[in-house]
């Protein structure tokens with residue numbers, strides 16, 4: 001293992017030894033290439049630079065107590081990137097190629113997978129770009145698929161702690177029939193202003209409402225929303241949210257714990273009735289929500305009464321992390337062991 005200060009890692013980019021790349025040219029994918037370059041060379045007319053022909057993924061590799069490296073639900077990321085590619089008319093990366101590239105990128109950099117005790121992990125970032133000399137708005141002739149990795153620290157350095165979130169009605173992240181359901185950079189561009197504003201005002205994230213009626217909760221910038229009440233896990237049904245693999249897993253684990261699971265519209269006012277709520281995604285697993293302030297309607301919904309995560313959030317968090325690190329049995333077949 002590399003000689004890094006594992007315990008002081010944050011969530012940022014750290015140079016590793018290799019990344020893997022694959023080009024799509026003349027209608028087919030080429031061979032996987034190994035690179036130690038951190039830069040890419042592309043034509044200034046590339047569609048990824050002008051028209052947002054770009055998609056990405058995010059997942060992690062975890063080192064267990066046994067020293068073994070585990071990937072969590074990598075097939076789901078592969079399938080989602082196919083949907084994202086099709087959603088902006090790019091050549092999709094076949095599932096087998098995606099998984100092979102992810103495994104290879106982790107194996108080549110296995111000395112960067114943090115030790116179990118550190119609570120850190122290896123973040124994996126697959127990226128698909130439209131290439132080629134082009135000015136008109138049409139799909140690119142060539143594509144580049146890259147997988148790079150970076151060791152990242154535990155998301156909660158000071159422990160698992162609820163944070164406040166803001167509703168800002170003057171901004172939308174995604175249109176009802178737009179690109180909200182696929183993982184493309186354009187959604188992040190659209191959410192950048194309210195996200196920066198929310199951070200400036202001391203909130204951990206902006207909680208977006210549905211863009212059409214401005215009545216229902218959609219999702220937090222980079223994470224899905226869920227609420228807990230009456231022994232039920234409730235998460236929004238919407239045509240503009242990204243289907244989070246963490247959320248999908250938590251729904252299953254909630255059911256395993258004997259909770260009811262509901263996917264339906266969640267009106268903003270319902271926030272007043274939740275016993276617990278959280279944002280979920282690969283980076284943090286669960287970020288418990290302290291309170292939600294609707295900055296335009298001047299309303300406050302206090303969720304955590306004592307400033308601590310609720311018991312169900314805590315149970316779900318421990319269960320999911322336990323499976324990812326190999327401390328809990330993988331009863332749903334979610335884990336891929338490397339080697």
Ligand SMILES: *Cc1c(COP(=O)(O)O)cnc(C)c1O
Pocket residue numbers: 058183187219221222223224242243244245246247280281282283
């Ligand atoms: C990636 C992402 C999530 C979280 O998805 P996971 O698969 O759980 O990591 C949630 N919302 C948006 C907008 C995302 O891009």
